[in-house]
Amino acid sequence: MTAAPPTEIKDTPKRPWYKRLFRASGPTIPVVRLQGVISQDTKPGRLNIASVNPLLEKAFAFKKAPVVALIVNSPGGSAVQSHLIAKRIRQLADENKKQVLVFVEDAAASGGYFIATAGDEIIADPSSIVGSIGVIFSGFGFVDAIEKLGVTRRLYTAGKNKSTLDPFLPEKKEDVARIKQMELDVHDVFIGYVKARRAEKLKVADDELFTGEFWTAHRGYGMGLVDSLGDMHSTLSARYGKNVQVKLIAQKRGLFQLPRFGLSGSSIMEADLAGEVMAKLEDRTFWSRLGL
Template sequence: MGLRSWLKRRMGQGGPLIPVVRLHGVIAADQRPGRLNIEMAAPLLKRAFALKSAPAVAIVINSPGGSAVQSRLISKRIRDLADETGKKVLVFVEDAAASGGYFIATAGDEIIADPSSIVGSIGVIFAGFGFVEALKKVGVDRRVHTSGRNKSTMDPFLPEKAEDVARIKAMEADVHQVFIDWVKGRRGDRLKGGDDLLFTGEFWSGVKGLELGLVDGLGDMHEVLRTRYGDKLELLAIAPRRGLLAMPRLGFAALAGDIAAQVEDRATWSRLGL
């Protein structure tokens, strides 16, 4: 907030103040720039909801998804703070609120998306690689000794086993049901469509998302907030404080890890064509 805005507010001349929290990136527990998780989001949310004079909190989401656990933790924190403070939560979708990103979006009382946003992807994915044939070609034997017959489940250097796949699918079904229950609980009768349409992992444009009841309106944050709260509205960006994440990561291992993370993030975004 600028000095002029602060002076107007002190003199009772300013308009409503709306804090804005931007949640951007692939959702993952590890602390890297560009990643979204509860440790990064919680301090921002706490500061936003602590503004007593604010009638609402705006949350901007731009995420292709990621960790189911981190998605649920962030969503729950938003709802806990909203219930404690009695503030309305308005969620604005930029490029994407897909998979875990949509899980977080549904923590809002309303979801407003750009017409060209990507929303949905209500599903669970487990992906990996198999290198069995590659090992055979270079003449390398894989030797694994475990205590516990399922300890080597989905080892990429061993042939895939049907019982491993069955266990993974059962676990995915459990996580998927948590996602479905959360969306149904938050969206209720606003949803338009059966489970076999909405919960297949498919994603849609903001326009189609509005038709299906996945979002409540189309537009952008500035337009919507100024229409609702007037031209004197003040937006207060709640940004991360500079800390350890702003420090350069040193060493070859750190560099290699960052490159691998960037490749992984790029692959996650590319599933949505972004």
């Protein structure tokens, strides 16, 4: 019996190098990370329209991108800066005809949620904190302390209400009433924006939703505060394919940050350090309110 000739095994030819180099890839999605306390303060790590706008403009300039993605991770802060950032997001989205996907990490609370509602969709981790649709004003009173120290307070004003809520003077009912009214005015703006952006999605009554309370995104999903539960990479891969490319748009940082020197160089550095410490403490207060 004659044995069958061995089957010839041929090597599968590799694709030419130039075809491998220029292989087809998925779309590129620009991503802007909005992380930190919202404040007009220009210190690093703070969110405001001045620091955020250049990043947003660069992200929306990606003509071929099907969407712009925003990562929001903020406990809140300035109502004005929150409103300005949200409005700018919508202006750029409308001008460039782009959808905006917002992905929540640890928190989109208070002003952070205000910004998140500028998105066409809000996607959050089930354990993310969302909501806190309210307004807060805080301060300190040192009336008893100043008396115990034997210090006399000298204050001269033009205008009877110029010293409103001075921490070294006894609290006045009329001052508190004015602050309360200001809070209600700002709260109305917040509520109006959330309703304008998500009116058809909200599933609970106003007296439950706009109390300043915050929830996990797991509960927020059922309330209509978020559109779905998930993360950025999984969501983008599911929608645009496994070859989707993510381009993080971030501020450029210099290689070296040189300290300022001069006759009072040490004083400047000490003042900067003290400012950084106070900013960190303030930031910690915002985050700790959410248990984070």
